[in-house]
Amino acid sequence: MxxxxxxxxxxxxxxxxxxxxxxxxxxxxxxxxxxxxxxxxxxxxxxxxxxxxxxxxxxxxxxxxxxxxxxxxxxxxxLIPASGPERRRVLQFTALAQGTFEKALAVIYERHFHPPAHHSAPWLARCMSQTRAGLAHLAARLSAPYACGADLTHADVMLTTLIWYLTERLPEVVDTTAHAPLIALAARCETLPAFRAAALSAFETMPKA
Ligand SMILES: N[C@@H](CCC(=O)N[C@@H](CS)C(=O)NCC(=O)O)C(=O)O
The missing domain is CATH 3.40.30.10 (Glutaredoxin)
Incomplete structure (x- = not known):
């Protein structure tokens, strides 16, 4: 593959x-x-x-x-339960984390593809607000020791890659107090072998506009 x-x-x-x-x-x-x-x-x-x-x-x-x-x-x-409410929970947490990423990406692309004079302030404000709402809901739904309970799932994986992205690309939405449990879980996941094996190389960064 x-x-x-x-x-x-x-x-x-x-x-x-x-x-x-x-x-x-x-x-x-x-x-x-x-x-x-x-x-x-x-x-x-x-x-x-x-x-x-x-x-x-x-x-x-x-x-x-x-x-x-x-x-x-x-x-x-x-990395997901086979059926039932447990599966729905993982899918919904993952969708929330992925949707939060997509709203952050919309901000990044607006800033990347348009010169500052052409930025849409209402669009940026809307996407920033949606990104922050996504993070707030993720924090409220977070379980322990993993995002959806006892086992590592796709929810942890998406959350961890999201936290990396926001910290690097949109740090103004990351609140180190309110989001501390999300950040701590992501940091713990980053130490696991599969996450380390998929570490970023230096060339993997967004080109300048
Ligand atoms: N829902 C898609 C989103 C994919 C996506 O937005 N990828 C971005 C990079 S993170 C991309 O390819 N952007 C280029 C573009 O949209 O033109 C997925 O989960 O795979």
Missing amino acids: ILVGQYDSPVTRRVAIALHHYGMEFTRDTRSVLSQAGDVAQISPLTRIPALVLPGGEVLIDSAAILDHLDELAGPRA
Whole structure:
């Protein structure tokens, strides 16, 4: 399998962490979705990352849909309960963390693609407010020792890659007091082998506009 995307994309890194956790072999295509968009478009139909190229050449897109396939391969080792309220809880926590990332990404892209004079102040204010709301709800829903209870799940993985992203790209939304439990869980997860195996390399950073 080939994982397309760089690890400063939280949704790409969460796929990589799952691949490592499951012990599934993969290689990487680390061409940049921004500075090498034409190359990525040859593989990924929406010119977005992550994409996962399967051994037969089939291309999967969207982190949740990619993980759905990997979870099926992983069987009982999947990072999500098989059914019921426990599964819904993990899916909803993960969706909240992923949605929080997407609102932060909208802020980052507005600032990246538009010169300051063309920034939409109402749009930025809306996205910042949604990002902060997402973090507040994540903090309120957080369980222990992991995000959704006793076991490590996709919720922990998405939360951890989100916290890295916000700390690096949008630190003004991270409140080290209110979000301390989220930050502490992310720090603990970063020490686990699968997370360390998917550590960022120096080249994995957003190009300047
Ligand atoms: N829902 C998608 C989101 C993918 C996404 O937004 N990826 C970003 C990088 S983190 C991207 O490819 N951006 C380039 C673009 O949208 O043009 C997923 O979970 O895979």
